[in-house]
Amino acid sequence: MDLLGVRNLPYLARRNYYYEFLHLIPWGLLTGVVEGNLSAIVVAKTFRGGDLLVATASATPVGALFLSMAFGMISVGRPKLRLSMLYCAGTAICVMSVALVPRTEWGGILFVIQMALAQVFLCGVVTLRGALWKRNYPVRARGLITARLQALRMLAGVVTLLLLPALFDLDPNWYRATYAATGLAGVVAVILLRKMRVRHEKSELAGAGRTTEDEALERMGLWEALWPISVLARAWRILRGDAAFTRYLVAQMLLGIGVHMVVPVMVITLDETFAYYWISAVLVEVIPQVATFGSLRRWGPFFDRVPLPRFRVYTSLAAAVGMIFGMVATIAVTGEGGVREAIAFPLAALLFALRGVAHGVQRGGASLAWNLGHLHFSSGGDAELYLGVHMSLTGIRAIVGPFLGVGLAQAMGWGVWGVGCGLCLLSAREFHQMARQESDGQMR
Numbered sequence: 001m002d003l004l005g006v007r008n009l010p011y012l013a014r015r016n017y018y019y020e021f022l023h024l025i026p027w028g029l030l031t032g033v034v035e036g037n038l039s040a041i042v043v044a045k046t047f048r049g050g051d052l053l054v055a056t057a058s059a060t061p062v063g064a065l066f067l068s069m070a071f072g073m074i075s076v077g078r079p080k081l082r083l084s085m086l087y088c089a090g091t092a093i094c095v096m097s098v099a100l101v102p103r104t105e106w107g108g109i110l111f112v113i114q115m116a117l118a119q120v121f122l123c124g125v126v127t128l129r130g131a132l133w134k135r136n137y138p139v140r141a142r143g144l145i146t147a148r149l150q151a152l153r154m155l156a157g158v159v160t161l162l163l164l165p166a167l168f169d170l171d172p173n174w175y176r177a178t179y180a181a182t183g184l185a186g187v188v189a190v191i192l193l194r195k196m197r198v199r200h201e202k203s204e205l206a207g208a209g210r211t212t213e214d215e216a217l218e219r220m221g222l223w224e225a226l227w228p229i230s231v232l233a234r235a236w237r238i239l240r241g242d243a244a245f246t247r248y249l250v251a252q253m254l255l256g257i258g259v260h261m262v263v264p265v266m267v268i269t270l271d272e273t274f275a276y277y278w279i280s281a282v283l284v285e286v287i288p289q290v291a292t293f294g295s296l297r298r299w300g301p302f303f304d305r306v307p308l309p310r311f312r313v314y315t316s317l318a319a320a321v322g323m324i325f326g327m328v329a330t331i332a333v334t335g336e337g338g339v340r341e342a343i344a345f346p347l348a349a350l351l352f353a354l355r356g357v358a359h360g361v362q363r364g365g366a367s368l369a370w371n372l373g374h375l376h377f378s379s380g381g382d383a384e385l386y387l388g389v390h391m392s393l394t395g396i397r398a399i400v401g402p403f404l405g406v407g408l409a410q411a412m413g414w415g416v417w418g419v420g421c422g423l424c425l426l427s428a429r430e431f432h433q434m435a436r437q438e439s440d441g442q443m444r
Helices: 011-034 038-045 051-075 080-100 105-136 139-170 172-193 201-206 222-226 228-241 243-261 263-273 277-305 308-334 341-376 383-412 415-439
Strands: none
Touching (some): 011 038, 011 105, 011 172, 038 051, 038 105, 038 139, 038 277, 051 080, 051 105, 051 243, 051 263, 051 383, 080 172, 105 139, 139 172, 139 341, 228 243, 243 263, 243 308, 243 341, 243 383, 243 415, 263 308, 263 341, 263 383, 277 341, 308 341, 341 383, 383 415
């Protein structure tokens, strides 16, 4: 009985797929509390943090990806699996340490710092994931395999997101035990990860010191990789030499800022409207995660069939639809639309849920593009650095977006959703132009 669908995969990919599948079950439980905006909800409700602290907690999960460039540099010429295990262990330890945080104002600040550190380690895992997939899974089946693995990780994360807020509604002090338990799940995931292998890694490591600068990146020291001038110089070299990749990243920046700017606004709005953790968690995280999970089955084969820019047009349009639902929901719940209070709250909940579905559908496609999209442009041994540049800019927009969103919300209320929708539509237009030029042979 082939419950994991191993037999319909290429023979040489089966072993790694099997063990990565097992690894992602406990790992998904851990990432459920590290990724996404559960931390922002906990800051708002458990620690009663202000808007600035909520925005910070919303920015750090993806904002930590700013360090992807450094992680990409560090990984060149080094064993990918060992580094991935190290970063997984660091994530788990940081999450377990939350059990020691007091439920005070200063505890909220410490909590944000601890989760930020966990997200930094997780950034290292994400940066290496694309490189591992490139080596272990053939191109013809890569979209299908990664879609399955992403879906499993997200499904495990949904379990965490449904269980933990329910426990917090019973007693907010449950955060100590639950974060310790999910950290232990991460330790189990590290043990399972040891079973994997990386194809052709020994031969690549043996030749790492002999590659030229044009063919691959040489090994770098830790401090050199973390030095901002060195990181920016490497990024500039790639962007200057690859106009198509640069245009792709500009369109990604428009989309990403639009998506990230509304998240803390929604968390703050829900905190002021609904008392329960569970409602906020379901509307902000669970529904998008379920929609992401459901959409991956279709996104995976579609990703394998169409060019990357055309693929991204559809994700941008899905994000714009979500913005419209979120805007109308915010108008209803704030009373600015003249909706009677008796129906305003259930209407807002329904519209925020529809926003979550649209956002989750776009996130399903984005999860594949974030992990594999850079391979459309990279070649040879520079895949890690291309991913590093891509994910570092993802981190920048994730840092800028939440604070920009909170500022715009304070200045123009529900209009912040309109700004986000406009940015998503601009990104769709840019991706469409790229797709048309690529089909005409004007882009590589």
